[in-house]
């Protein structure tokens with residue numbers, strides 16, 4: 001089958017031919033219809049330090065997708081050939097304490113589809129049926145292909161009560177924008193999102209955020225003053241991985257504020273711990289999505305009217321994958337979809 005793989009330990013990604021994966025007794029074989037490109041795939045493409053330490057070569061990658069069940073193992077229940085599915089990309093062990101307690105998102109033995117094992121940039125993907133998520137008919141294919149990053153946004157945003165709260169989102173990448181949209185959708189009062197990229201701030205404005213602020217040009221304190229916010233933000237969602245953005249967030253939180261961290265810093269970040277201690281802030285790290293509570297919440301949020309369509313800014317046929325990657329790398333995009341049909 002065709003697959004998009006890291007074939008050499010240098011920048012780039014290449015189309016290749018690999019064996020169609022074997023289907024174990026508890027697995028589903030999924031024929032991929034749409035993939036989307038994640039920031040992680042860009043790290044793999046660029047072959048940065050993290051990718052060099054993490055990704056085996058050769059291996060085909062990718063973990064944001066939707067497709068159709070083509071075959072299933074003898075022990076699988078609850079799915080049928082032809083079902084439209086997406087899948088949770090974190091494969092958990094099932095036997096550690098957290099797994100056994102139903103806290104699969106905290107499994108210490110997590111393996112990532114397309115990171116630690118072959119991924120979904122391929123004609124076919126095999127995952128444990130446990131990880132598959134059957135799609136309701138009213139969730140279109142393209143939206144279904146971004147449920148993995150939307151799940152990061154939903155898991156992070158719903159970490160704390162948002163109703164009536166003033167929320168700061170740092171980083172208007174696709175995940176930050178979706179988190180801001182969720183915050184607005186579930187009843188936050190002011191949702192302020194920051195970035196240094198005007199293309200992305202304009203994209204965020206399509207989701208009805210209160211203010212989209214370019215912190216390279218505008219002062220966040222002035223924005224808060226305009227919004228009559230004199231005490232600080234109640235909830236912070238860090239979605240940039242930028243040290244300066246995290247510090248700016250801590251400075252502008254109210255006392256007792258709550259901060260969820262999704263963004264992955266490139267290297268050691270120093271913060272002013274006095275902000276955390278004397279303000280009594282709560283800080284929570286977020287990895288992945290809750291299995292499978294986040295997936296049910298995502299569907300409910302979409303079915304109750306949140307329209308994510310504007311985040312899908314570019315579409316390419318799989319043969320034009322290189323254009324897709326260059327579009328992501330340019331920073332002038334939301335989600336980029338690759339079509340396998």
Ligand code: NAD
Pocket residue numbers: 038039040152170171172173174175176194195196197200215239240241242244245261262263264265286287288
């Ligand atoms: P992205 O790289 O597309 O977006 C990050 C944004 O932050 C960019 O638009 C960038 O311009 C902006 N930014 C840079 N400096 C800034 C500053 N000083 N202030 C405000 N914004 C600034 O990433 P994404 O795909 O939207 O993902 C968001 C983050 O979450 C990334 O760091 C990603 O690695 C991370 N992530 C974490 C998990 C997890 O499980 N923890 C999962 C997926 C992604």
Ligand code: ZN
Pocket residue numbers: 092093094095096097098099100106107108109110
């Ligand atoms: Zn486990």
